[in-house]
Amino acid sequence: MKHTISVLVENEFGVLSRVVGLFSGRGFNIESLTVAPTLESSISRMTIVTRGDDQILEQITKQLNKLIDVIKVIDFTDEEFVERELALVKVTAEDNTRAEVLRIVDIFRANVVDVTPRTYTIEITGAPKKIDAILELLRPMGLKELVRSGPVVLGRGPKGWKST
């Protein structure tokens, strides 16, 4: 089962290494990982997508909490959340497929950010499933290169986490 967790950590040298080392040292898998500072510059927020059953997830959460540099672990598995990801993809767009590519881009409200006579580079933001969908539709045209950022997540509702 896939789980998304947000980890709030001290923005210090070596913290990323510590968290990733924890995952690899204990055989937990990382599907994707993003990290950036939060509202408070001394705290960074990591969003990690991992896979495993409930017992594994409990161990991961506890082991993360045990790290001195980890301030809070938020498990979004049981909560309502908003999930968004960014992808940049370079698509082959020859004479006969150029129009079709643009039509798909339009349907998904994506943007063309680079143009050459034979390719388009497209920017898509959305739920990971939306990105999967547009990639599937563009695949027959020929995908030259793809980079995905990994999802970031925020809980729905009025409450927001800030350090006091």
Next chain:
Amino acid sequence: MKKTGSEILLECLVKEGVDTIFGYPGGTVINIYNDLMNYPIKHVLTRHEQAAVHAADGYARVSGKVGVAIATSGPGATNTITGIATAYMDSIPMVIITGQVPTPLIGNDAFQEADIMGITRPITKHNYLVKDVKDLARIIKQAFYIARTGRPGPVVVDLPKDVQIASTKFEYPETVDIRGYKPNYTGNPRQIEKAVKMLLAAKKPVLYVGGGATLSDTSEELGKLAEMIQAPVTTTLMGMACFPKRHPLSLGMLGMHGTYYANMAVTNSDLLVAIGARFDDRVTGKIATFAPHAKIIHIDIDPTSIKKNVRVDLPIVGDLKNVLAQLTEKLSQCTLEISETVASSEPWREQILEWKAQHPMAYKPSKTVIKPQYVIEKVRELTNEDAIVTTEVGQHQMWTAQFFDFTKPRTFVTSGGLGTMGFGLPSALGAQAAFPERQVIDISGDGSFQMNSQELATLVQYRLPVKIVILNNNFLGMVRQWQQLFFDKRYSQTCMELPIDFIKLAEAYGATGLRATKPEEVEEVIRKGLETPGPVIMEFKVAREENVLPMVPAGAGLNEMVLAS
């Protein structure tokens, strides 16, 4: 007033109550060693950095204080790794200070540079690289705080040379506040209530006690709880000295080389209370058949230990001192229910006596060859109640756990989690440095002894009168046993035929050497060894192919013990 980084480090150590450190100088710590001469801190120079860390470890285990070791950068630091990993696996409070090349050179493959932060990350509770001398005092305070609180553990502080030389105003922080580190010390009252109900309802209880009881100094609270409800107690290797074997409720050690009756009790219990223990694989055997009829209460200060290997019915996170006190407090209000519980668990205690009678801890005595178990029994007989015993790793370690009755807490020092050969001698050194007046005995095999034998020099130089017992069977005994039982006696690389004259070796360092080759010589040698001042090696030529039994083979359940070979 401005002080240099190296002075600040030493000031901080003094403020933290450190009076003894173990270490080995080098280029990147030469400033510290220079300033050390002006401070009231005793430094013990070992002959290898691994030994310095093991010594600080032994010091911490017997005194309860934070052990401190210093090493230089590069190879000095990498020599500490085994020592740090040993302390990490057994949760020992330590601060290890390593020198580092100056900050501008970090990452340049400089002379004697090693990425000690990266290398020690998985084997430390936390580690720090000090990049600015202004952070140093705060970091040292935090390092000690992290090492000794919650579940204790080793903390590494990597200190570059230029930071040691730079100066700043020295201010020692009054308090420590780490927002990502807030251990929970008191058991949740609702969980305590549930635990009391379960304890009163149990007809076949077993208290399973581990290293946590040693680290939190709760042998008294444990005894009180056990006697209140008359629950049998089994200990792990790490919890052994918290509950004496001679106590009627004691089951001795459980697990792979535990007693028959301890393993049978756990397998048949209806309530297992884990007290500061972590259900290690040496203890549980095959998890699927571990304590199949028991509800499990798990009391530990570290939430990650709970439900890691074994399903737990009632977790209680907290410091044992608080939780055990909370439990006995609540129980003392239920005197009527307790007497009913004790009455209904009487058949259980009788069953245990039957198991004890069927297969007591024993060995085949001999008049012609020295049995290692006999030596251990004799050492116990002839040493003081508060003698500190350290061991190396292997068969002799298991025989010590089986045949030596420890009656005082913090008297048994052994590498349980990592199982490090070469730990015994240096940790005995550290223990003796902590308690110069007490008897300190290192029980060793011929293999393990050679891993850190150079520390004989340290013992003699600092007049640390450690008594070393070498059970010499000219084999790497434990591996040989496995080769006998599982590999058709194919003794690949376990036979150490070379006859080493340990007496000459001892004398080469200025220590005393004694040897016994026949059973009738054993008592005499031990007496003489204990009486002789200064460090002594007592070598005993023991039976070569003796096995540690009972044994739960790897992959088998606790009830599938091999009782005879």
